[in-house]
Amino acid sequence: MLSEDPRFYGLITVALVTVLLTHQRLGRDLDDMRWQHTIYSRTVNDTYGRPVALKLYQGKVLLIVNIASRCGLTLTQYTGLQELIERYEDRGLSILNFPCNQFGGQMPESDGQETMDHLRKEGANIGHIFAKIQVKGRKADPLYKMLTLNQPEIEWNFVKFLVDRQGKVFQRYGAHLEPSALVDDIERLLK
Template identity: 45%
Template sequence: MTHFSTRFLISRYLTRPRSFSSFLKRTHFNSPPVASDSSLLIKARVLHSRAEISSTKSLFLGLNLRGDRTMASQSSQPQSVHDFTVKDARGNDVDLSTYKGKVLLIVNVASQCGLTNSNYTELAKLYGKYKDQGLEILAFPCNQFGAQEPGSNEEIQEFACTRFKAEYPIFDKVEVNGSNATPLYKYLKSVKGGLFGDGIKWNFSKFLVNKEGRVVDRYAPTTSPLSIEKDIKKLLEKA
């Protein structure tokens, strides 16, 4: 009876092809839909999970690679003034790590500026008073402001040492602004920006550096050297 009924139903729906698919959905001829759907669902979930795991692994690998690159980049960047090498007035290399343990006052100087007399005079006083306590003044001639340092290294050194009794080192003439700025000044400006932008504004801008080579303060060209004596003393007194 069952066999006959099945044959009858099939023959009946063969004459109605548009409804045959719907008939199959309502019968068991369409192989167990629940089992099939469950199987497909499980497979889909497994594939989705695998994709998520793969995506997560890729994300972490990407983050690790970026982190490694960032750390490598940071480690290659200068961490202090002591990481730089500069030229002295004779063109010889000077490794600034030789100043570890010293308090530094770094100044861009000029011989024909309206600030020359007062700054050179007070710098000499500061150096004479504190050099035995660990102060070093590093002077970098620069001709970028009003072309007020036109002389050669020899002429600049003779001027400072003869007229103002400068005993601190005077280095090779440099540029402190622009694309050709010496790396040391690029670093100084990046660490301590000025009130109206990072660029050096004029002759006799000053950077105060602690014993570890960290830039702790920046002073305008019009700030007199003797007015920052108290800041220098604090750094000298620190162990």
């Protein structure tokens, strides 16, 4: 039997409103937590040292690669990355390249003009170029710590991470895999 006391209905109304508001707040908090676990929550520096918020790439499919200029894989990887840019950039693929000198000193060029001159000399239009970073170990860049959170450390130059439009890692590919082998997965994510 329901109470005829008007205070009872007032208490029920307050309780329902409190539950609804708490539910909405928890939903927003959950969305914020999801955001923090995407690459879009990160800021990196471009090759000239300017900060770039990765949220600028939100809604795009991303291929993140640690590059090196003097690796035995360099020329075939550059060619493959350029082919992906030419084929998919207009459809929403962006390639984010992070020079790294951790593997046999194979990226000796300094950031900025020296790196850009190297890429021009090689005719390598491979996407966006960021500052040289470490991709493994204690001093690994926070972006790479996030990328490798559930996987082993980066083993060599040209390890590739394909990231979906929501900023989540879709797949990791080894250094020796040529970029053309990613076409099916890129197509799937671009649809």
